[in-house]
Amino acid sequence: MELTGEQASAFARANAELAASVASERVAAKREKIERMLGFDREAGEERLNRLLRHAVARVPFYRDGPSAFSDFPLVGKADLRDRFFDFLSRGPDGRMEPGTYFLNQTSGSTGEPVRILATVETGGMANAVILERINRHLGVEDGGITLNVGLLYERTPMFEPVALPSPTVKCNLRGFDPGSPGIVADYAATVGRFPVEKITGSSSRVIALARYCAERGITLRPKAIIATYEHMPDSGRALVEETFGRKVTMLYATSETGYSAWECSRGRLHFQDDLVRPEIVPDDGAGGGGIVLTHLLSTPMPIIRYVTGDRAAAPVPCDCGLPGTAIEQLLGRARTSLVGAGHELYSPFALMAALVAAGLPDYQIVQEAPGLLDLIVPPSWSGADETVRDINARLALSFRPREGFRLRARPSGAFVLTESGKRNPVVQLLDLPSVPERTGYLKS
Numbered sequence: 001m002e003l004t005g006e007q008a009s010a011f012a013r014a015n016a017e018l019a020a021s022v023a024s025e026r027v028a029a030k031r032e033k034i035e036r037m038l039g040f041d042r043e044a045g046e047e048r049l050n051r052l053l054r055h056a057v058a059r060v061p062f063y064r065d066g067p068s069a070f071s072d073f074p075l076v077g078k079a080d081l082r083d084r085f086f087d088f089l090s091r092g093p094d095g096r097m098e099p100g101t102y103f104l105n106q107t108s109g110s111t112g113e114p115v116r117i118l119a120t121v122e123t124g125g126m127a128n129a130v131i132l133e134r135i136n137r138h139l140g141v142e143d144g145g146i147t148l149n150v151g152l153l154y155e156r157t158p159m160f161e162p163v164a165l166p167s168p169t170v171k172c173n174l175r176g177f178d179p180g181s182p183g184i185v186a187d188y189a190a191t192v193g194r195f196p197v198e199k200i201t202g203s204s205s206r207v208i209a210l211a212r213y214c215a216e217r218g219i220t221l222r223p224k225a226i227i228a229t230y231e232h233m234p235d236s237g238r239a240l241v242e243e244t245f246g247r248k249v250t251m252l253y254a255t256s257e258t259g260y261s262a263w264e265c266s267r268g269r270l271h272f273q274d275d276l277v278r279p280e281i282v283p284d285d286g287a288g289g290g291g292i293v294l295t296h297l298l299s300t301p302m303p304i305i306r307y308v309t310g311d312r313a314a315a316p317v318p319c320d321c322g323l324p325g326t327a328i329e330q331l332l333g334r335a336r337t338s339l340v341g342a343g344h345e346l347y348s349p350f351a352l353m354a355a356l357v358a359a360g361l362p363d364y365q366i367v368q369e370a371p372g373l374l375d376l377i378v379p380p381s382w383s384g385a386d387e388t389v390r391d392i393n394a395r396l397a398l399s400f401r402p403r404e405g406f407r408l409r410a411r412p413s414g415a416f417v418l419t420e421s422g423k424r425n426p427v428v429q430l431l432d433l434p435s436v437p438e439r440t441g442y443l444k445s
């Protein structure tokens with residue numbers, strides 16, 4: 001099968017644009033720069049760290065006349081970045097911002113409070129490009145292949161999008177599969193299975209939905225890489241993806257504030273890219289392990305030093321897979337998406353998310369406004385919400401003690417809750433979280 005009609009001409013256009021872009025001097029120069037930073041270089045990382053710290057103390061009001069040793073720098077949280085935004089900006093000797101091409105990256109936590117990060121193309125963009133290209137090389141992704149992307153899309157993202165950096169690819173951007181949406185069904189029918197795919201990218205739940213789509217229709221895709229971001233992937237979903245596409249899933253760990261930071265090796269551990277984003281696991285009062293604290297080594301316009309991500313992990317472990325970088329076992333949880341029980345106890349959302357994916361939900365969002373009660377939002381075209389809620393509530397009731405735990409409620413005619421930047425998080429937590437350890441394992445997927 002091949003692309004036909006509108007899709008065929010859009011694809012041809014994207015290929016022509018990609019060729020022109022790759023041939024340009026600007027892209028060639030950037031590619032060269034990325035190429036030079038591809039090797040993991042601990043020594044260069046040390047130099048970057050020292051340069052960043054010196055720069056911060058000399059040029060950034062928040063750190064002025066501050067400490068010189070890295071371990072003496074204060075831990076910085078989302079609230080610090082939000083409330084003291086201007087104090088984090090780097091200034092020249094005359095007190096003005098230094099010349100450069102800046103971009104403002106506005107992100108948001110699940111509580112909807114915006115955090116803005118100022119970066120330049122030379123810094124923030126470069127670290128992401130280098131890390132992405134390291135993954136491409138590690139997994140054997142070849143230049144020029146097609147990327148099937150079911151990740152976050154913006155309003156006007158075209159279906160076929162030429163992307164020249166870090167390595168040339170035409171992205172085929174699809175929304176999460178939803179059998180109740182005729183537009184999405186038509187897009188999938190016109191594209192999926194009609195061309196070979198070099199790489200699949202997207203959020204975990206959408207990659208699982210794509211695998212289910214292909215498995216049910218006998219569509220064979222054989223990508224070199226499957227890169228899933230953001231959410232935890234339940235074991236059952238991962239098995240479906242890996243069986244359907246004949247390839248292991250690679251989880252990419254990223255935060256809004258520090259960009260790409262680590263990826264998963266063949267042994268299932270996350271390896272940080274220490275020479276670009278320096279990790280620390282700082283013990284906290286949770287049950288074992290500690291908080292993941294990151295320093296973005298190229299973040300000079302707005303230094304992100306010892307940033308408390310809200311994610312948790314056990315202490316680093318040795319890994320003999322051959323990849324460099326600090327390695328950790330999987331995340332212990334993303335603290336800011338915890339669920340609050342009726343007795344103000346705290347639960348990891350992952351078991352519930354796994355159960356929702358297993359129930360075949362095309363897309364969903366969980367919103368919590370009151371302890372012990374979760375609102376489930378699904379696309380309006382999907383009719384199975386009530387049944388799913390009934391089934392999951394029955395299973396939840398079996399595992400919670402009296403006056404503890406939570407139950408689901410299908411939010412009638414609910415619209416998905418977006419952050420200011422238009423991002424849709426799978427869990428929107430509107431409550432303050434009690435400082436108690438997170439519980440897991442309340443549902444088996």
Ligand SMILES: [Zn+2]
Pocket residue numbers: 265266267268269271319320321322323327
């Ligand atoms: Zn490893």
